[in-house]
Amino acid sequence: MILETKDLKKYFPVTKSFIERLFTREMKYVKAIDGVSIDVRKGEILSLVGESGSGKTTLGKLVLRLIDPTDGRIIFDGRDITYLKGEELRRLRRHMQIIYQDPYASLNPRMKIGESIKDPLIIHNIASDQEAYKMVLNMLEKVGLTPSEHFYGLYPRSLSGGQRQRVAIARAMITNPKFVVADEPVSMIDVSLRASILDLMLRFKHDLHLSYLFITHDLAVSKYISDRIAVMYLAKIVELGDVYSIFKKPLHPYTQALISAIPVPYPRREKKLSLSGEIPSGIDIPPGCRFHPRCPFKMNICSEEEPTLRRIEEGHYVACFLHQ
Amino acid sequence: MRTTDLIPREFWRKIRDAGIDGYMVIVGLMIVITAVILALFAEFIAPYDPIQRVGPPVSPPSTQYLLGTDSIGRDVLSRLIYGTRTIMIVILISTVLSMSVGIPLGLISGYIGGKLDRLLSLIMDSIYAFPGLILAIAVAAVLGPGIYNTSISLAVVYIPTYFRMIRGHVLSLRETIFVEAARAIGAKDRRIMLKYILPNTLFIITVVFSLNVADAVLTEAGLSFLGLSVASPTPDWGFDLKNGQRYFLSGYWWPVTFPGIAIFLLALGFGLLGEGLNTILGKEEI
Numbered sequence: 001m002i003l004e005t006k007d008l009k010k011y012f013p014v015t016k017s018f019i020e021r022l023f024t025r026e027m028k029y030v031k032a033i034d035g036v037s038i039d040v041r042k043g044e045i046l047s048l049v050g051e052s053g054s055g056k057t058t059l060g061k062l063v064l065r066l067i068d069p070t071d072g073r074i075i076f077d078g079r080d081i082t083y084l085k086g087e088e089l090r091r092l093r094r095h096m097q098i099i100y101q102d103p104y105a106s107l108n109p110r111m112k113i114g115e116s117i118k119d120p121l122i123i124h125n126i127a128s129d130q131e132a133y134k135m136v137l138n139m140l141e142k143v144g145l146t147p148s149e150h151f152y153g154l155y156p157r158s159l160s161g162g163q164r165q166r167v168a169i170a171r172a173m174i175t176n177p178k179f180v181v182a183d184e185p186v187s188m189i190d191v192s193l194r195a196s197i198l199d200l201m202l203r204f205k206h207d208l209h210l211s212y213l214f215i216t217h218d219l220a221v222s223k224y225i226s227d228r229i230a231v232m233y234l235a236k237i238v239e240l241g242d243v244y245s246i247f248k249k250p251l252h253p254y255t256q257a258l259i260s261a262i263p264v265p266y267p268r269r270e271k272k273l274s275l276s277g278e279i280p281s282g283i284d285i286p287p288g289c290r291f292h293p294r295c296p297f298k299m300n301i302c303s304e305e306e307p308t309l310r311r312i313e314e315g316h317y318v319a320c321f322l323h324q
Numbered sequence: 325m326r327t328t329d330l331i332p333r334e335f336w337r338k339i340r341d342a343g344i345d346g347y348m349v350i351v352g353l354m355i356v357i358t359a360v361i362l363a364l365f366a367e368f369i370a371p372y373d374p375i376q377r378v379g380p381p382v383s384p385p386s387t388q389y390l391l392g393t394d395s396i397g398r399d400v401l402s403r404l405i406y407g408t409r410t411i412m413i414v415i416l417i418s419t420v421l422s423m424s425v426g427i428p429l430g431l432i433s434g435y436i437g438g439k440l441d442r443l444l445s446l447i448m449d450s451i452y453a454f455p456g457l458i459l460a461i462a463v464a465a466v467l468g469p470g471i472y473n474t475s476i477s478l479a480v481v482y483i484p485t486y487f488r489m490i491r492g493h494v495l496s497l498r499e500t501i502f503v504e505a506a507r508a509i510g511a512k513d514r515r516i517m518l519k520y521i522l523p524n525t526l527f528i529i530t531v532v533f534s535l536n537v538a539d540a541v542l543t544e545a546g547l548s549f550l551g552l553s554v555a556s557p558t559p560d561w562g563f564d565l566k567n568g569q570r571y572f573l574s575g576y577w578w579p580v581t582f583p584g585i586a587i588f589l590l591a592l593g594f595g596l597l598g599e600g601l602n603t604i605l606g607k608e609e610i
Contacts, residue, residue: 066508093510105501110523119519120509171509 047222114152348600355593426486434494534598
């Protein structure tokens with residue numbers, strides 16, 4: 001187990017207007033993460049799938065301690081890092097990295113890409129300047145930016161989106177991390193380049209034996225890359241299982257809807273399960289099962305009680321009253 | 325770091341392609357560079373000693389005295405050329421001073437935030453609330469005349485502009501993804517401020533610098549016009565302006581007109597440079 005969260009919560013306070021503050025003392029919160037327990041095994045890719053606004057990115061930042069959790073525990077490589085601070089946390093960062101969604105925003109526009117990749121090595125005193133330079137050239141070659149000496153001196157502005165994402169991956173991998181959060185790393189990349197970026201990430205996984213928390217809204221991508229899938233809906237995990245069983249036998253109506261939304265090469269006239277409405281806001285979470293207002297199989301109990309994540313078969317968990 | 329890193333070739337291409345803003349920058353640069361050359365090589369360019377009587381009082385412009393002589397027979401042109409040096413030194417020192425206080429404070433205040441930020445912003449805003457010239461007069465009156473004291477009083481006026489602009493920019497840069505990425509790779513605050521945030525405020529500094537300087541030229545001239553800047557007989561445009569205006573009504577127009585034009589041109593030069601850069605760089609970076 002490289003990473004484990006236990007009942008992790010993150011509530012963001014909602015800023016109230018002056019008038020509201022006069023009349024009510026009650027604080028309102030956006031529940032971005034509301035009790036999530038997941039585990040990422042060593043050498044595994046766990047996909048976190050869900051709509052925009054379900055809290056995927058927040059969870060990714062929480063486990064890296066880029067934002068502070070409200071409640072719960074984060075255990076990284078056997079060590080509780082929930083309240084780690086300052087220098088200790090900073091030192092730990094060489095073992096856990098992040099690849100961002102937007103390659104246009106994640107690189108310092110005033111830094112040569114070679115320097116950007118080199119910076120983690122200097123920060124963590126991993127290598128001297130000379131050695132670091134060589135390691136960066138090596139890394140540039142690994143991610144396919146050749147001739148590496150040429151690319152070393154370029155600024156991000158002269159690179160394409162795909163090339164920038166390769167730089168971002170290189171920067172994340174240069175310290176040989178144990179765990180990487182990939183926050184929708186291909187969603188802003190041209191479709192024709194997605195597979196090559198994903199393959200690059202898979203190659204690093206094998207070379208460095210690292211684990212990914214792979215955040216995506218695209219089930220097709222997660223099917224391609226991951227070992228296990230966690231489906232998230234409105235700040236909670238609703239289904240968790242290995243890729244095979246999730247696709248073979250999706251149990252939660254939300255997962256079923258997501259899977260039926262994947263375009264297929266030869267569509268048959270089957271009845272597709274489609275959802276109406278939007279994901280509710282994290283301020284007013286529906287009572288009972290948070291999915292029930294949109295659920296086609298809604299029962300009475302759904303609006304009264306909240307289902308918990310239950311084991312249905314080996315390694316397959318679901319939070320739904322249809323399966324209890 | 326090579327200079328091409330700071331002023332990339334693309335920058336010149338941008339200026340060339342910017343149309344009217346590009347011309348503003350080029351004209352402004354030409355005026356400023358001329359002033360710098362005059363200031364540096366005043367000894368070789370000026371025809372006479374600026375503080376010696378070299379001819380009859382108030383002799384009109386002629387081939388011997390190109391811009392005439394002033395009320396005590398000093399060459400107006402030579403005084404103008406040496407005066408460039410005075411004003412450039414004052415501007416240089418005051419800019420270095422206000423930058424070296426305003427930029428670090430703005431950077432720290434914006435990045436760290438909290439109580440420190442509130443305190444610093446309060447102080448800076450209250451300084452900023454004063455009209456520039458009034459504040460400069462007050463400080464200069466306390467410190468007394470002299471090049472360094474004038475520079476300090478100008479610096480006090482312009483520290484808040486650097487502070488406010490840098491702080492505002494840092495506030496938005498602090499939330500960018502690449503700054504968060506820097507934290508994610510384990511960079512210390514110091515490194516984030518110096519390597520990730522500061523370089524991205526360079527264009528703001530350039531713009532604030534050239535706009536402030538245009539203003540500082542006028543403020544310095546105003547101070548010396550009121551006799552609060554450098555002591556006579558040091559050649560100084562504002563001082564000459566004051567001296568000359570007493571004779572203007574008697575028909576001696578040259579001792580007052582030429583220093584006036586010089587002040588106007590230098591302020592215009594920095595102003596054009598600042599406005600042009602503002603438009604060109606602002607379009608790119610935001």
